Amino acid sequence: MDHSLADDDGPFLGLGASYFTALWRCKHDRARLEADLDFLSRQGFNYYRMLSMVGYYPAWGGREIGPVAFTNRDDKRVEAWPDYWQQFRELIDFAYDGYGLRTQITVFADAQLMPHKETRLAHMRKILTDVVPGREHKIIFIEVANEAWQNGFPGDEGVFDLREFAKDLDSRTNIPVAITSNHDWPEVGSTEGFGRLYGGGVADLATWHFSRDRRTDDGWKPVYDCWEFGSRAGLPPVVSNEPIGPGSSVNVEKEPIRLTMAAAFAYTAKLPAYVFHSEAGVFGKTFFQETPGIDGFRHVLRLLPSDLSSWERNDGKGPQALFTVFAGGRRDRYWPEVPAARDGCVRNAGSRNGDRFVCVPIGIRPGGLPLEARQAVQFTAYDPLTGEALKSATLHKGERLTLPAGSGGLILIGQVLPDQAAR
Numbered sequence: 001m002d003h004s005l006a007d008d009d010g011p012f013l014g015l016g017a018s019y020f021t022a023l024w025r026c027k028h029d030r031a032r033l034e035a036d037l038d039f040l041s042r043q044g045f046n047y048y049r050m051l052s053m054v055g056y057y058p059a060w061g062g063r064e065i066g067p068v069a070f071t072n073r074d075d076k077r078v079e080a081w082p083d084y085w086q087q088f089r090e091l092i093d094f095a096y097d098g099y100g101l102r103t104q105i106t107v108f109a110d111a112q113l114m115p116h117k118e119t120r121l122a123h124m125r126k127i128l129t130d131v132v133p134g135r136e137h138k139i140i141f142i143e144v145a146n147e148a149w150q151n152g153f154p155g156d157e158g159v160f161d162l163r164e165f166a167k168d169l170d171s172r173t174n175i176p177v178a179i180t181s182n183h184d185w186p187e188v189g190s191t192e193g194f195g196r197l198y199g200g201g202v203a204d205l206a207t208w209h210f211s212r213d214r215r216t217d218d219g220w221k222p223v224y225d226c227w228e229f230g231s232r233a234g235l236p237p238v239v240s241n242e243p244i245g246p247g248s249s250v251n252v253e254k255e256p257i258r259l260t261m262a263a264a265f266a267y268t269a270k271l272p273a274y275v276f277h278s279e280a281g282v283f284g285k286t287f288f289q290e291t292p293g294i295d296g297f298r299h300v301l302r303l304l305p306s307d308l309s310s311w312e313r314n315d316g317k318g319p320q321a322l323f324t325v326f327a328g329g330r331r332d333r334y335w336p337e338v339p340a341a342r343d344g345c346v347r348n349a350g351s352r353n354g355d356r357f358v359c360v361p362i363g364i365r366p367g368g369l370p371l372e373a374r375q376a377v378q379f380t381a382y383d384p385l386t387g388e389a390l391k392s393a394t395l396h397k398g399e400r401l402t403l404p405a406g407s408g409g410l411i412l413i414g415q416v417l418p419d420q421a422a423r
Contacts, residue, residue, distance in 0.1 A: 002237075002309075002310035003231075003237040003270045003271070003272050003309040003310050004272055004306075004307045004308075004309045004310040005140070005272045005273060005309075007137070010306065010307075011306045011307040011310070012046065012306050013267050013272070013273070013274075013301055013304060013306060013308065013309065014046065014047060014140065014239070014272055014273025014274065015044060015045050015046055015047070015263065015273070015274060015276070015297055015301060016045065016046070016047040016048055016049050016104060016140070016273060016274070016275040016276070017040050017045050017047075017048045017049070017275065017276045017277075017278075017281050017288070018048075018049050018242065018245075018275055018276070018277045018278065018281035018282060019036065019040075019048040019049060019050055019281045020049070020050065020051045020054065020109070020281060020282050020283075021063055021282075021283065021284045022036075022048060022050040022051075022091060022095075023050055023051065023052065023065050023087060023088060023091055024063050024064075024065050025284070026087050026090060026091040026094065027081065027083070027087045032284075033091075033094070034094075034098075036280075036287075036288055037094070037095055037098065037099040037101055038098075038099060039288050039289055040099070040101065040288060041099040041100055041101055043294055043295055043297060043298055044297050044298030044300075044301045044302075045101065045276070045297070046100070046101065046102060046140075047101055047102040047103065047104055047140045047273075048095065048101055048102075048103065048104065048281075049104040049106060049143075049241070049275055049281075050091070050103060050104065050105060050106065051065060051106050051109035051146065052065070052067065052088070052105060052106065052107050052108075052109070052123075052127065053065050053066065053067050053107075053108065053109055053110060053111075053113050053114075053123075054109040054110050055070065055072055055078055055110060055113065056070070056072050056073055056110035056112040056113055056151075057072070057073055057110065058072060058073060058074050058076075059283070060072075060110075060283075061076075063283065063284075064078045065081075065109075066078050066079065066080045066081050066084070066113070067080060067081070067084045067113075067114075067123060068080050068113060068114060068119070068123075070112075070113040070114075073112075085126070085130050085131065088127075088130075088131050089130075089131055089135070091103070092131065092135050092138050092139065093135070093138070095138075096135075096137075096138035102138055102139060102140040103138060103139050103140065104139075104140050104141055104142075104143060104275075105127065105139060105141075105142045105143065106143045106145070106146050107123070107124055107127065107142065107143065107144055107145065108120065108144060108145040108146070108148070108151065108152060108153075109145070109146045109151060110151055110152065111145060111148070111151055111152025111153060112151070112152045114152075115152075117161060120161075120165070121165070121168065124144075124165060124168070124169065125168075125172070127142075128169070128172050128173055132173060132175065136173070136174065136175055139175050140176070140273075141175060141176035141177065141178055141204070141205055141239075142169060142173070142175055142176070142177050142178070143177075143178045143179070143180065143207050143241070144162055144165050144166055144169070144177070144178070144179045144180055145162060145179070145180040146180065146181075147180065147181055147182070147183075147184075147209065148162055148179075148180040148182060149180075149182045149184065149185035149193075150184070153180070159182070159185075159193075159196060159197055162179050162180060162197065163179070163197070163200075163202045165179075166178075166179045166202045166203050167202055170202070170203070170204070176204035176205050177203050177204050177205070178203050178204070178205040178206060178207040178236075178239065178241075179197055179198065179202070179203050179206070179207070180197070180207060181207050181208045181209040181241055181242065182194075182197050183208060183209050183210075191228075191229075194206070194208065194229065194235070195232075195235065198235050198236060199234065199235065201234075201236075203236050204236055205236050205237055205238070205239055205272070205273075206229075206235065206236045206237065206238045206239065207238075207239045207241035208226075208229055208238050208239070208240070208241060209241055209242040209243070210222060210225040210226050210229075210240060210243055210244075211225040211244075212243075212244040212248065212249075212250045212251040212253075213225075213251070214244070214251050214253065217336050217346050217363060218346070218363060219253070219255070219258060220258065220346040220347070220362055220363040222243060222244040222253065222258070222262065223258055223261055223262045223265050223346075223347075223362050223363075224265060224346065224347045224349070224362065226238065226240050226265070226266050226269050226271055227265075227269045227315070227347075227349065229271075230266075230269035230270040230271055230313065231269075231270045231313065237270065237271065237272050237309070238271050239271060239272065239273040239274070239275065240262070240263075240266045240271055240273070240274045240275060241275050242275060242277050243262055243274070243275070243276075243277055244262075244277070245259060245276060245277035245278045245293075246259075246278045246279060246280075246291050246292050246293065247278050247279020247280070247282065247286065247291075248277050248278070248279070254292040254293070255292070255293070256292055256293035256296050256385055256407075257384070257385060257407045257408045257409050258293075258408075258409075259276070259292070259293035259294075259296070260293060260296035260297060260299075260300055260384045260385060260409070261360065261362050261384060261408075261409040262274065263276075263297055263300050264300050264304065264360045264384055264409075264411055265347070265349055265360050265362060267300075267304055267308045267309055268304075268308060268313060268349045268350065268351045268358055268359075268360045269313060269349060270309050270310070270311075270313050270351075271309060272309045276293075276294065276297065278291045278294070279291075296384060296385045296386075299382075299384060299385065299386060299387035300384055300411070302387060303382055303384070303387060303411050303413060304358060304411070304413075305353070305356070305358065307353075308351055308358060310353075311351040311352055311353040311358070312351065312352050312353065313349065313350070313351045314349070314350045314351070314352070315347075315349060316334075316347060316348035316349055316350055316359070316361075317332055320350075320352065321348075321350055321374065322350060322352070322357055322359070322373065322374055322375055322377055322414075322416065323348065323350075323359065323371040323372060323373060323374060324371065324372040324374060325344065325345060325348050325361075325369065325370070325371060326343070326344060326370035326371070326372070327341040327343060327344025327345070327365075327370075328340060328341030328342070328343065328344065331372075334346055334347060334348075335363070335365055341365060341367075342365055342366065342367040343365050343366075343367030343368050343369065343370055343402070344364070344365055344367075344369060344370070345361040345362060345363050345364045345365070345369050346362050346363025347361070347362050347363065348360070348361040348362075348369075349362075352416075355415050355416040355417075356414075356415055356416075357377070357379075357412075357413075357414050357415070357416060358411070358412065358413055358414075359379075359410075359411075359412035359414075360409070360410070360411055360412070361403070361409065361410050361412070362408070362409045363408060363409070364403070364405045364406065364408050364409060364410065365405060366405050367402075367405070368402040368403055368404055368405050369402065369403040369405070369410070370400060370401075370402045371400065371401060371402070371403060372398065372399070372400045373395035373396065373397055373398065373399050373400075374397060375397055375416055375417075375419075376394075376395065376396045376397055376416065376417040376418060376419045377394070377395055377414050377415065377416055377417060378392075378393065378394040378395075378414055378415055378417055379392070379393060379412050379413060379414025379415070380392040380393075380412070380413055380414065381393075381403050381404075381406075381410045381411070381412050382410065382411045382412075382413065383406050383407060383410070384407075384409055384410070384411050385407055390403075390404055390406055390410070391403060391404060394417070396419060397419060
């Protein structure tokens with residue numbers, strides 16, 4: 001299926017949620033775990049991202065997950081869980097059997113808990129022998145480490161070890177394997193680390209953490225930042241693994257339309273999966289139920305084709321685009337290129353499969369989005385926050401219309417027609 005995730009029921013769009021404390025809650029707070037998983041399942045999520053260890057940094061005090069005894073950065077001794085492997089197995093079973101949620105295992109969150117390479121390899125292999133067997137269908141993929149360059153795998157040596165670990169995992173299991181997001185290595189903001197980490201076919205998926213810059217394009221850059229990574233020759237499909245969200249570090253995003261459209265845009269850009277990231281899923285001091293934007297994703301999944309990540313994408317301007325966009329009356333311009341424009345959009349990424357197409361215009365100005373059809377088409381524009389159909393149209397080549405701004409983003413679902421069918 002190219003870039004699509006698939007199981008025995010066919011392709012599906014991966015929608016995950018950060019849930020770093022899941023294993024801790026399995027041991028210490030089953031009632032909260034049950035409530036969280038139930039809520040996530042009802043909102044359309046089909047997997048969650050857990051950490052198999054954490055606690056080196058003092059911020060995790062009282063929420064440590066200890067497969068081994070360790071001393072944290074403040075020299076505090078933390079004992080190993082005697083029932084660690086039992087809890088690990090029970091969590092995966094509890095999430096899938098009770099709520100249909102698969103598990104993304106992030107093996108090394110704070111790899112400093114295991115400073116020796118041999119210990120790390122032993123832990124990783126024990127997951128494969130003591131946790132995975134019989135649960136392969138309950139695990140969506142295994143990620144070697146979280147932001148590895150700053151969590152125990154520094155520099156070139158760290159990258160060498162990460163690639164070695166990924167190869168070792170891949171040789172021992174059929175579960176898809178990812179490595180990490182080294183987005184600030186070898187320097188802050190660098191994308192060089194992506195190719196150096198994932199080149200050469202060492203992983204099935206690439207997990208990456210995209211921009212949290214809310215200054216650019218009225219805050220829409222974190223939504224479209226994944227585009228450049230969505231389809232790179234010789235590199236694996238990319239998961240938006242820890243995007244900006246409510247309560248995220250560095251910057252916070254609370255606007256439901258940007259949160260929801262980040263997932264829709266990612267799928268259209270050929271990303272097979274998107275992870276909703278929030279404070280509720282990190283330290284859990286707040287609740288998923290009160291998190292902005294979390295109730296909109298189910299509409300996105302309902303509207304978008306399940307194999308969208310494998311369709312042929314376009315950037316909304318090139319020859320494959322089905323519409324010409326306008327901003328301030330100027331053809332083939334997004335409004336950041338025409339700052340005084342009161343209409344237009346930030347991006348209008350699209351994707352096509354035969355005569356079917358999807359477009360996801362984002363950052364639409366209050367004056368709406370003027371479009372001109374390049375081919376005969378019929379389509380419906382939906383509000384991604386509610387799933388409501390806002391406007392349907394049939395256009396022949398060269399015909400224009402202005403779509404409503406809605407809440408600032410739309411999902412267009414349509415079909416390319418023979419020219420005469422639109423007349």
